[in-house]
Amino acid sequence: MTPFTQLQVFNVMHASPNARLELSAHLGDGLAAALWRNRDDARDYQAPSHHTLSCYLADGTGTFRRQRPADKGAPDKLCVLPAEHESNWVINGAIRMAHLYVSPAQFALGCIRLLDREPRALQLQEATFMDDPRQALRFRQLSGLDWNEPAERLLASSLAHEIVDHALLSQVGLRQGLRLKGGLAPSQRRQLVDYIEAHLEHALTLGELAVRCNLSEYHFARMFRVSFGLPPHQYLLARRLHRACLLLRLGHAPLGEVALACGFASASHFSNRFRQVLAATPGEYRQALGRRAGR
Known part of the structure; x- marks a missing residue:
């Protein structure tokens, strides 16, 4: 199970003097989650080794990506941040959000199980401020549980799997220009x-x-x-x-x-x-x- 110290997006948030970690937990199967509050900040993510799915739970209307200042966040907006991506964020005002961190191994298992494709042929497609009411509801249910209590942490794990499965089915595409070499037929x-x-x-x-x-x-x-x-x-x-x-x-x-x-x-x-x-x-x-x- 990957420690939080090896989750780059988590570490970038944790290093901010303005961000406050409300709750975090390993949910098993290469999944981890965190609830954050932040205010008047700027954060940069550079090529993390894990995937991050996020949902804005409150505020966030002053949050945007530095290269896209016209697009602003809002409650229930979803972001998909693949491994190896780079993004720069500006937070004006307050925000409360949930992060779900997904290991490459869990992504690989989902590609085989749900999509019947080789993981190396697929990529999680980056998305910013996406609308998906059912996925946002899952995040809200996840964030409403007490992850420190064993039974509720297991319920959180089940919801996290539902969130990841939905993302795999809706946000995964073929890698462009990739020629597969080696491996099994x-x-x-x-x-x-x-x-x-x-x-x-x-x-x-x-x-x-x-x-x-x-x-x-x-x-x-x-x-x-x-x-x-x-x-x-x-x-x-x-x-x-x-x-x-x-x-x-x-x-x-x-x-x-x-x-x-x-x-x-x-x-x-x-x-x-x-x-x-x-x-x-x-x-x-x-x-x-x-x-x-x-x-």
């Missing part, structure tokens, strides 16, 4: 995705996956990372935890059965890996998210 990538999903309960090995592509383990691991944006073991763990979350939200099977259905050797191993990624036990997740699903 699209047919191999799709076959692997289908095979992994159909065999998550089994103890899949690197060799077993490599054989399906007629590659050595070494070359397969390299080409998998190029095409998927993350190494095989990290992708496999993410898919197992994704299935586990679905089973915990929608069913009542004992944790041991959920663990085995998702390819974990034991309930304790499952619980440890779940807690490492989501900062909560499977039981806490089931209680918090199951209650939300039942509403």
